[in-house]
Amino acid sequence: MRSVKVSFLDHVLRVCAVLSTVSLIVMMMVTVVDVGLANFFHRPIVGAFDLVVTALVFAVFLGIPLTFQREANIVVDVVDHLAPATVVDKLRVFSRLCTLGFLVILLYNMVEPALDAYKYGEKKPELGLPLYVIWIPIFIGIGLAVWSVMNTLWRQRPGADGGKS
Numbered sequence: 001m002r003s004v005k006v007s008f009l010d011h012v013l014r015v016c017a018v019l020s021t022v023s024l025i026v027m028m029m030v031t032v033v034d035v036g037l038a039n040f041f042h043r044p045i046v047g048a049f050d051l052v053v054t055a056l057v058f059a060v061f062l063g064i065p066l067t068f069q070r071e072a073n074i075v076v077d078v079v080d081h082l083a084p085a086t087v088v089d090k091l092r093v094f095s096r097l098c099t100l101g102f103l104v105i106l107l108y109n110m111v112e113p114a115l116d117a118y119k120y121g122e123k124k125p126e127l128g129l130p131l132y133v134i135w136i137p138i139f140i141g142i143g144l145a146v147w148s149v150m151n152t153l154w155r156q157r158p159g160a161d162g163g164k165s
Helices: 008-041 048-069 085-119 131-156
Strands: none
Touching: 008 048, 008 131, 048 131, 085 131
16 A cells, blocks of 8 residues: 655645636536526526626636646647657746746736725625635635646756656
8 A cells, every 4th residue: 555645735736626626516507507597487597697707716716726736737749759858858847937937927917906806895796796805716826826836846856756767
């Protein structure tokens, strides 16, 4: 029996993945029920659009960190077959650094709109849900994505495998 060490980050990302999955299920169910009620009983769900858009935010931003952690991004590996392994490794590190830079810039540029949503009390039109609440999973997701990319960079460093290459 193998003992697998599961880090705190792995636990947090699994919780986020479960929340992301639940959000996706909520989106699908609300959409199906809303369309059914609207077509058969002419009584759509009030706030369905706001609920689906809010669930979409949860699904996307809480799902992104696990994608980065597992390195499950969609990639086109044209160079991988042509270049030596050392070049491919350097390109992977470069791509992770670019991803990290993008996420940090994204996070930085999200702070002001989030603060504005809180400061001015903006709300979703149908549900009345304060918009700053929607920024919470966005910041959690992007912050965890930064952590995940940094973790993959740490694993990629020379000697990270304990010399088991």
